[in-house]
Amino acid sequence: MRTLYRFALGLLPLVVLLALLEVVFWVGGMGGDEQLSLSRGFDRSAAYIVPDPEVAGGFRTQMWEVDYLEVAIPPKTDAKRLILFGGSNTQGFPEPVLEMLLDIARPQDRWEVVNLGRSGYGSERVSILLEQAMDLLAPDAVLIYCGHNEFMERGFRDQLAEQGALSLTGKVAKRFMRLRTMRLITAQLEPDLKDRSFDRKPEPRIVGRDKSYRTLSLDDTLSFWRAYQANLRRMCETARAGGAAVILSTIIGNDFSSPYVANINSELEYDVRKAYGRLRRVSLEFFPERLRRHLMPPVRLDQPDWGVTLRPEERDARLANPPAGARVVPALRTLTGRLAAMPATDYTKARSIEGAHWSDPRLWTSAVHELLATLAVLHARDITEDERAQLRRADEGYGRALDTVPGHPQALYEHGLVKYLLGETDAARRLLRAAADADRAPRRGNDVSNDLVRAVAASVPGVELVDVDAVWRSRVPDELIGYEVMTDVCHLQPGARTILMADFVRAVVTASEQP
DSSP states (O other): OHHHHHHHHHHHHHHHHHHHHHHHHHHHTOSOSOOSOTTOOSOTTBOSEEEOTTSTTOEEEOOSSSGGGOOEEOOOOSSEEEEEEESHHHHTSOHHHHHHHHHHHOTTSOEEEEEOOOTTOOHHHHHHHHHHHHHHTOOSEEEEEOOSOTTTSHHHHHHHHHHTTTSHHHHHHHHHTTSHHHHHHHHHHSOOGGGOBTTOOOOOOOOSOOGGGGGOOHHHHHHHHHHHHHHHHHHHHHHHHTTOEEEEEOOOOOTTSOOSOOOOOTTSOHHHHHHHHHHHHHHHHTSOHHHHHHHTTBOOOOGGGGTSSOOHHHHHHHHHSOOTTTTOOOOOOOOOGGGGOOOOOEETTEEOOTTSSSOOGGGSOHHHHHHHHHHHHHHHTOOOHHHHHHHHHHHHHHHHHHHHSTTOHHHHHHHHHHHHHTTOHHHHHHHHHHHHHHOSSOSSOOHHHHHHHHHHHHHSTTEEEEOHHHHHHTTSGGGOOOTTTBSSSSOBOHHHHHHHHHHHHHHHHHHHHOO
16 A cells, blocks of 8 residues: 555656646647547658659559559659549549639639549548658648548557556556647647658458447547547648638538448447337338338438449450340439430540430349339338338437437438428428437548538638538438439449539639739
């Protein structure tokens, strides 16, 4: 006991000093940003961009596992250079279209659009890439569209394991590392990106998710969103300090895609969790089976299911053997504004059919046709009186389930679909968007992440916000974004990407005219 007392007494001066430093840094406004991004874990001295050995003054990326996907950046000319940053959505943007639209909007300028989007990259990696691009590529403007991959990258998994997020030691460590003193110390220890080695390649991205995501609490999820906000702010400040105009965009998510991770708080009493599970199972049984089999659990579509990212030989094989009924395309919902009409597009990154945002239906897998047929029934609310009566019982059951465990993502989503089928659109919208917000490891933009984007744009001088989430919601029925313009939870249909490029143009021009 005496030894423990002496040990505690010996620590007292250190605790007092730490408390004094915290007060000093708080008064001085230092160390307030959450600099310890929970997505850290990447080699910041690795080079994402290297000199092109075949083109004097040119550069090329080295962030892919295959050479043909690397991006070649020519030497800088008098054209205004706009660089796009983000994940797979950005990678799929048709930069020739954006370049053409910018030339039309500003004929007195000449534009060069460089797309540095990389599938699977979260904001931590995008921020490293942006800092290197600012140092080497001299962009006149940057456009940032990211936020879908914050729960995909390896740094998340590694640090979750290292910090022992669910252990008492891990929780204490996380609180300790949030002190302003520790943030400032860590910022000083962080390597300078200019010390990178062109010979060292970045770590390959992780494909898929591991089971650690299933243990996330909502507090853990919000911690990662705060890290995302800090990364966005750092990118904006870095680009502005380097003299580039900055366009920051909210991101679009599919409201009719269910949450990816919807665990129940393990700290809840067993009886509470058991009661909730029973209420939800009973409620789900009342949902019409002909709709349930495609929506609960959902058919998980990806871009290849739509034929969007196929190689030429794969595309030819599907066209030669399309699924039965491939030419029958069900009508979903009527769009408005720019989304209401879409001429056919035909270029590498975005092919669509006349009058729709979709790709050629002959390229779709049978899963796409089945899901769209189900969604057509959902949107038409084509249900019988017996099914309506059953849905009323499901409505009551989900209400009781959410009273038992408030805010559970999957119950919010399922309850939202029930309300939607019953024609209670305001309630359906609230529930579906709340489900996206409560997702423990989301792969889409939601109101939480998009509000952070808006806050960053408002807090960094000179940043131009493109609030595409708000704009696109005004163009779809009930302000709910769905498969009319989405291939899955977060990726846009081919034709929709063209519309998004048009939405970006005004913001790019406005930002570029600022001093």
